[in-house]
Amino acid sequence: MLKTAILGASGYTGFELLKILLYCPEVKLCAITSRQYKGKKVAEVFPALMGFVDQCFEDTEDFNVVSDAELVFSALPHKTSQDIVARLVGMGKRVIDLSADFRLKDIEVYKEWYGEHKAGDILQKAVYGLPELHRDEIKKAKVVANPGCYPTGAILGIAPLLGKGLIDINTIVIDSKSGVSGAGRGLSLDRTFVEVNEGFKAYNVGLHRHTPEIEQELSLISGSDIKVTFTPHLLPLNRGILSTIYADLNEDVSTKRVLSIYDEFYKDEPFIRLMVEGVYPNTTQVRGSNFCDIAIKVDSRTKRVIIISVIDNLIKGASGQAVQNMNIMYGLPEKTGLLTLPFPI
Numbered sequence: 001m002l003k004t005a006i007l008g009a010s011g012y013t014g015f016e017l018l019k020i021l022l023y024c025p026e027v028k029l030c031a032i033t034s035r036q037y038k039g040k041k042v043a044e045v046f047p048a049l050m051g052f053v054d055q056c057f058e059d060t061e062d063f064n065v066v067s068d069a070e071l072v073f074s075a076l077p078h079k080t081s082q083d084i085v086a087r088l089v090g091m092g093k094r095v096i097d098l099s100a101d102f103r104l105k106d107i108e109v110y111k112e113w114y115g116e117h118k119a120g121d122i123l124q125k126a127v128y129g130l131p132e133l134h135r136d137e138i139k140k141a142k143v144v145a146n147p148g149c150y151p152t153g154a155i156l157g158i159a160p161l162l163g164k165g166l167i168d169i170n171t172i173v174i175d176s177k178s179g180v181s182g183a184g185r186g187l188s189l190d191r192t193f194v195e196v197n198e199g200f201k202a203y204n205v206g207l208h209r210h211t212p213e214i215e216q217e218l219s220l221i222s223g224s225d226i227k228v229t230f231t232p233h234l235l236p237l238n239r240g241i242l243s244t245i246y247a248d249l250n251e252d253v254s255t256k257r258v259l260s261i262y263d264e265f266y267k268d269e270p271f272i273r274l275m276v277e278g279v280y281p282n283t284t285q286v287r288g289s290n291f292c293d294i295a296i297k298v299d300s301r302t303k304r305v306i307i308i309s310v311i312d313n314l315i316k317g318a319s320g321q322a323v324q325n326m327n328i329m330y331g332l333p334e335k336t337g338l339l340t341l342p343f344p345i
Helices: 012-021 081-090 107-113 120-125 131-140 149-161 211-222 255-265 315-329
Strands: 002-007 027-032 071-074 094-097 143-145 173-178 229-234 241-248 272-274 292-299 304-311
Touching: 002 012, 012 027, 012 315, 071 081, 071 315, 081 094, 081 120, 094 315, 107 120, 107 211, 131 149, 131 315, 149 173, 149 211, 149 229, 149 241, 149 255, 149 292, 149 304, 149 315, 255 272, 255 292, 304 315
Parallel strands: 002 027, 002 071, 071 094, 094 143, 173 229, 272 292
Antiparallel strands: 173 241, 241 304, 292 304
16 A cells, blocks of 8 residues: 655645545545644545545644655645655655656756755656656656646647757747646636626736756657757636647658657547547646647647647646656556546536
């Protein structure tokens, strides 16, 4: 039995982690923490879990509550994770961190986008937790940096074409749209119903913190320094991300040829689904699941390839991917706890 704990479990990702781990027979939850709700019953905060979770939220600051856990999921906010993950590593725990604190390898890049980092030694050792690219490293990792939601859809969308010489890597444009849950469960005026409903807007244009994360991983795959144009948008949806990715082609190729490259690249991946030519994905078809669905179209008129990917930002973009990483780390079947069908309606 794998003993685990969740720190900061009162947010959307924490709630999804709880739901998924309840379906993992090999997992025992030793502790569930929340600063805001410490002492309260988990089912009082999340009534959907009545009859499934009897525990109370414990104090995140009390490290004694995780003493029995072998693996700790940290769903704490950015900047908060640094000290806590360092302490957990010092206690001999393996950690899957869902914040951005350990995703960027270059500490100077981290400082540019987030500010000072207090655990640079762990930053260098942490493994970027995108299974489709780093499965072997994840198996041995002490700290796994769970990817961001936007980077997951974007990186998986374009990765198979890098290193093939088919695209001009200097022309990559990523246009992404996310549901409101991607911004977290905290209160904010610009995420209230009246502000979001029936609207559609871009935000953090040219400034989004997921940009260097995308560029880091794409550069590693290609072996060349890659800069992308990344623009996020907010949709009046609860959950889901759709990314449309564009790049100029270096040669004349067909959609069928590009699809064959993707098919080869992802042939053994349990959570990647390729759409047949001419069919394009909807966020509803992955809602509540750990799938990333991808469609390809070659526009021969403009000599560009267009890639469309969809994920559930709370599952493949956060908690589901964290559990997928857990399964890899502990040699469990990779689909453990994740064989949930999407709920498209």
